[in-house]
Amino acid sequence: MLETMIFVLFAGLAVVAGIAILLSTSIVRMAYWLITMLVAVAGLYFLMGAYFLGVMQILVYVGGVAVLLVFGVMLTSRQLAPTLRPGRAEALWLAAVAAVLLVGLVLSILHAHWQPGTIVPANSAAEIGHSLLGEFLGPFELVSVLLLVAMLGAAYLARPKAPTAGPQHIKETTVL
Amino acid sequence: MLTFERPPVEYKGLSRTIVRLATKWGGIGIPLLLRFAWGVFLAAVVVLIAFVWLVQHFINPLLPWFVRDFVVVVGLLAFVCIVAIIGIWGERKVSGRIQSRLGPMRTGAWHGWAQSLADGLKFVQKEDLIPAAADKPLFRLAPYLALVPAFCAYLAIPFGVGWVFREADVSLLFVLAMLAIEVLGVIMAGWASNSKWSLYGAMREGCQLVSYEIPMGLSLLAAVLSVGSLNLTELGEAQAGGWFAWLLFQNPFLFAAFFTYYIASLASCKRAPFDLPEGESELVAGFHTEYSGFRFVMFFFAEYAGMFAVSALATIIFLGGWGSPIGGPSSPLWFLAKSTFLVWVQMWVRWTLPRIRIDQVMHACIKYLLPFTLLLFIGSSFWQLYASPAHPLFASLARLLPYGLGTLGLLLLGLYFFGAGYGYYYRNRLVGQMARRHLPGA
Amino acid sequence: MMGLTPYLILSAILLVLGIAIVISKRNAIAMLIGVEFILNAATLNLVAFSRHGIGALSGQTAALFVIVLAAAEAVVALAIFLNFYHTIATVDIDQGDQLKG
Numbered sequence: 278m279l280e281t282m283i284f285v286l287f288a289g290l291a292v293v294a295g296i297a298i299l300l301s302t303s304i305v306r307m308a309y310w311l312i313t314m315l316v317a318v319a320g321l322y323f324l325m326g327a328y329f330l331g332v333m334q335i336l337v338y339v340g341g342v343a344v345l346l347v348f349g350v351m352l353t354s355r356q357l358a359p360t361l362r363p364g365r366a367e368a369l370w371l372a373a374v375a376a377v378l379l380v381g382l383v384l385s386i387l388h389a390h391w392q393p394g395t396i397v398p399a400n401s402a403a404e405i406g407h408s409l410l411g412e413f414l415g416p417f418e419l420v421s422v423l424l425l426v427a428m429l430g431a432a433y434l435a436r437p438k439a440p441t442a443g444p445q446h447i448k449e450t451t452v453l
Numbered sequence: 454m455l456t457f458e459r460p461p462v463e464y465k466g467l468s469r470t471i472v473r474l475a476t477k478w479g480g481i482g483i484p485l486l487l488r489f490a491w492g493v494f495l496a497a498v499v500v501l502i503a504f505v506w507l508v509q510h511f512i513n514p515l516l517p518w519f520v521r522d523f524v525v526v527v528g529l530l531a532f533v534c535i536v537a538i539i540g541i542w543g544e545r546k547v548s549g550r551i552q553s554r555l556g557p558m559r560t561g562a563w564h565g566w567a568q569s570l571a572d573g574l575k576f577v578q579k580e581d582l583i584p585a586a587a588d589k590p591l592f593r594l595a596p597y598l599a600l601v602p603a604f605c606a607y608l609a610i611p612f613g614v615g616w617v618f619r620e621a622d623v624s625l626l627f628v629l630a631m632l633a634i635e636v637l638g639v640i641m642a643g644w645a646s647n648s649k650w651s652l653y654g655a656m657r658e659g660c661q662l663v664s665y666e667i668p669m670g671l672s673l674l675a676a677v678l679s680v681g682s683l684n685l686t687e688l689g690e691a692q693a694g695g696w697f698a699w700l701l702f703q704n705p706f707l708f709a710a711f712f713t714y715y716i717a718s719l720a721s722c723k724r725a726p727f728d729l730p731e732g733e734s735e736l737v738a739g740f741h742t743e744y745s746g747f748r749f750v751m752f753f754f755a756e757y758a759g760m761f762a763v764s765a766l767a768t769i770i771f772l773g774g775w776g777s778p779i780g781g782p783s784s785p786l787w788f789l790a791k792s793t794f795l796v797w798v799q800m801w802v803r804w805t806l807p808r809i810r811i812d813q814v815m816h817a818c819i820k821y822l823l824p825f826t827l828l829l830f831i832g833s834s835f836w837q838l839y840a841s842p843a844h845p846l847f848a849s850l851a852r853l854l855p856y857g858l859g860t861l862g863l864l865l866l867g868l869y870f871f872g873a874g875y876g877y878y879y880r881n882r883l884v885g886q887m888a889r890r891h892l893p894g895a
Numbered sequence: 896m897m898g899l900t901p902y903l904i905l906s907a908i909l910l911v912l913g914i915a916i917v918i919s920k921r922n923a924i925a926m927l928i929g930v931e932f933i934l935n936a937a938t939l940n941l942v943a944f945s946r947h948g949i950g951a952l953s954g955q956t957a958a959l960f961v962i963v964l965a966a967a968e969a970v971v972a973l974a975i976f977l978n979f980y981h982t983i984a985t986v987d988i989d990q991g992d993q994l995k996g
Contacts, residue, residue, distance in 0.1 A: 280897055288905045295912030295932060304922055305591065305644060311928045312637060314909075318935050321902075325946045327955050330962075332626040337962050340633030342931065342969045344663055347640055349924050349973045351656065353980045367919065375915045382907035391899055394948020400955075401622035402683055408956050420963050427967035434974035438981065 283324055290317040308350050312343045326399030491563075525618055529607050533758045538569040540757035540796065547800045579746035584647055587743065591645035596744065596751035599638030603758040606631040610765050611686045613775045613785035624685045625677065628766060629670060632721065632759060636662045639723075642752070646743035657729050657811045664818045665720035665727075669763075671826040672714035675833040676700050676707055676770045685766075689774030693783060699773040702855035702862070706832040711771040713826050715795075718763035720814065722756060724799055726806040727814055764795035902943035909936035923976045923986040927969060934965045 294314035298307045315338045322331035409417050508524070542557070545568060549556025557565025583592055609624035609631075611617035621627055636659055643655020677683060679700060680691045692698045701711050720727040744752060768774060768791040775788040809817070840851040876883055913932030920926055938958045945954020976986055983990055 284897055284901060288901070291905070292908055292912070295909060295916070298916055298925075298928060299912070299919065303588070304924060305588065307925055307928055309591065309594075309637075309641065311931060314932065314935065316634075318939060321905075321939065322942060325902075325942055327942050327946070327958075328621060328623045329626070330942060330955050330958055332623050332630050333959060333962055335630035336626065336633055337966055338931075338935075340630065340636065340666065341663065342966050344636055344640065344659055345969055345973055346924060346927060346931075347637065347644075348656070348659060349927075349976060351640075351644055351652070353924065353976065353986045354922075371915055371919050374918070375911050378914065379907065379911040382911065383904055386900060386903045386907060391947075392949065397946055397948060397951060400952065402626075404952055405956055405959065408952050409959075412953065413956050413960075416960055420960055424963065424967055427971050431970045431974035434971070435977050 280324065284321070287317045287320040287324065290314070291321075304350050304354050305347070308343070308347050311346065312339055315339050315343060326397070328399065329402040329405055522618075526608075529618065530604060533604050533607060533761075534754065536761045537754040537757040538573070540760065541569045541572065541753065542566060543797065544800050544803075547797065548804045551801070551804045573750065576746050576750045581747075582743070582745045584743050587647045588645040591641050592743075593748075595638050595642035595645055596748045596755070597638070598641060599635050599755040600751045600758070602631040602634035602638070603755045603762065606762045607758070609685065610762065611689060611769065611774070612788050613783070614686065614690065616785050617686060620684065620686055623683050625673060625683045625688070625766070625770075628685070628762065629666070629673070632762065633662075633666055635755065635759065638755070642744065648743055654729075658723060661720055661727060661729070661811070661814055661818075662723070664815060665717045665822075668713055668818065668822040668826040669717040669721055671823075671830050672710040672717065673766070673770055675710045675826070675830045678830075678834050678837055679703060679707065685769050689769045689776075692773040693776050695776070695780055696773065696778040697855040697859060698776070699771065699778075699855075701771040701773075702858040704833055704836050704854070705858065706829045706836060707771070708858055708861075710826070710829045710833070711767065713822060713829065714767060714771070717818075717822060717826075718767065719799060719802065720818070722759045722763060722799070724756075724760065724803050726802070726809045728803070729808060729811050729814065760796055760799055761792060764792045764799065767795055768792045899943060899947045902939060906936045906940040906943065909933075909939065921987050921989055923979065923988050924973075926988065927972050927976075930972075931965065931969070934961060937961065 291314045294310040294317065297310045301307050301310065315334065319331045319334040319339070322328075322334060542565070546556040546564065555564075557568035559565055560567045560571045583589055606628045608618045609621055609627045611620070611624075617624075639662070640655045640659045643652050643658070646652075677688070680688050682688060682691075688700075692700055696702070700707055702708065765788070768788060772791050772795075774783075775785055776783045777787050836851070839847045842848060881889065909932055913929045913936060916929030916932060917926050920929065938961045941954045941958045941961070944950055945952065945958075979991060980986055
């Protein structure tokens with residue numbers, strides 16, 4: 278009963294965050310709704326007993342990726358420029374596509390016969406650590422190399438360059 | 454230039470009644486309160502202890518768990534507020550003494566102890582200014598996003614063996630995660646103020662906080678390796694049995710890790726020498742320039758709450774948590790004493806060292822602190838490998854090491870007291886006759 | 896006890912929301928936010944299955960990898976967007992219609 282209440286709370290928060298991003302008018306607010314969603318999903322991980330994963334979600338996603346996104350937003354948006362919103366026809370098409378997709382997914386979920394398994398008890402970091410160094414050792418090392426490559430690549434791509442005169446036909450507006 | 458949308462608000466309704474009562478009776482009541490402050494304080498403490506005892510023995514078993522949890526959470530919130538209040542007063546006294554002056558002396562009969570209360574009252578009655586071009590919902594949300602995670606960190610910190618709100622197997626990472634969310638509140642504050650001073654402060658602060666989380670985490674992980682658990686209670690209990698069992702003294706790498714963690718935590722709390730985000734002499738007030746009144750108080754509380762939280766982490770992991778260094782029963786009071794000592798050292802460092810530029814801050818983190826902590830991590834793990842029973846010679850040498858490191862620690866402490874004594878003995882020569890005659894306490 | 900289905904349905908809703916955000920927004924960073932929604936939906940799915948016995952703990956480990964990979968992808972994507980912004984003074988992806996530069 279309590280578990281259902283907490284699930285509804287966090288799930289509702291995540292869905293509300295998504296809808297708020299769709300309807301929002303400011304890119305900064307979208308970034309902060311994303312943070313709300315990430316924290317709600319972390320709460321769901323805690324509810325499911327994946328404590329280490331939930332804490333990692335907050336540390337890495339909220340404390341790292343979301344901060345990076347907010348930095349990106351602050352570096353690339355101009356606050357006082359006028360904002361543009363999608364038109365009526367676009368919104369209708371979007372709703373139709375989303376509805377079709379959602380209905381299809383939900384129907385397939387409800388009609389599939391999932392094998393009822395035993396619920397894995399809440400675990401700690403030790404078992405995940407063992408599996409990282411045991412069963413998942415290959416992916417672990419590969420992900421380390423990938424992180425190194427990503428860091429180097431991003432540092433190279435975002436290096437300071439001599440300013441060039443960009444195409445002149447672009448209006449300076451803030452887009453959604 | 455601030456523009457106002459409409460003139461300042463006139464109070465209506467309940468607020469109006471409260472303000473009128475406060476100004477009518479407050480003019481008499483507050484000085485009375487401060488005149489007999491000691492009596493009021495002692496009475497409050499006695500009432501509180503009686504209440505806690507009553508609740509614990511008679512009411513506690515009857516209440517459902519969420520009411521008990523709620524009471525504990527309110528107690529933790531009160532603790533955080535008291536820590537912040539005492540921290541603000543302590544900061545002003547410590548800064549005063551370091552600058553050869555006395556600090557607050559008037560509000561409250563003894564050394565201005567009620568200065569924080571007076572500051573709080575002053576802030577609460579200030580006008581709530583929001584810049585017209587600011588992003589109002591985000592502007593209002595930012596202080597909460599800074600304060601609430603700083604408070605949530607306290608939910609997982611054990612003050613003693615049974616004294617923790619919720620024991621979690623990953624409580625160390627949970628505390629670090631909560632301290633990491635604060636970054637977003639500060640960035641939001643800087644952005645939503647729509648002022649370039651705030652924005653510069655916010656971006657610098659974001660860089661700094663996020664970068665210094667890594668040496669913080671690595672230093673703590675070097676200690677976690679020795680114990681093998683992320684649970685803060687287990688980390689504290691693994692150091693029971695006297696000062697030589699403290700993780701600080703087990704390992705020369707852990708000895709260095711304590712200092713790197715301390716430095717990284719200074720940067721993580723935006724304290725000098727890393728306080729460029731709130732650089733007073735440079736950016737007006739950094740990211741909280743546009744905040745006045747109670748919103749500013751929330752940022753301040755978040756800072757002091759964060760200071761105590763990182764000191765509490767350092768205490769639990771390196772300094773033996775709630776164990777007593779002189780051999781005796783372990784108790785939460787030792788924990789509080791050690792954490793307060795570390796907070797005092799933070800204040801001392803703040804008012805001694807000059808501020809570092811942002812590029813120096815980033816260089817220090819990425820070029821020096823990060824490789825050094827990586828080396829400490831590797832060294833600590835190798836030490837664990839060789840100090841096991843498989844290598845008896847090394848293991849027996851390693852068992853002598855805590856005493857050696859403890860002696861080193863005592864030597865460093867002795868060096869400090871020697872320096873202090875020297876400065877006190879020759880204070881005429883060092884501070885000067887004029888200063889001694891005219892400045893109180895010089 | 897909660898069953899598996901509510902988590903799966905929530906994951907489907909988040910996935911569709913993420914796709915809608917990616918489709919409908921013109922700001923490159925808003926698209927990145929949508930991609931984060933999609934990744935989180937998939938991770939939630941993985942962890943839900945892992946909790947209900949299918950795959951034991953490998954679901955959570957895989958979820959850890961997804962978090963790490965999402966971080967790496969966000970970093971590279973933002974670097975690219977910053978480059979984009981330096982060339983054209985906006986992050987409107989509709990304006991990115993030239994292969995030069």
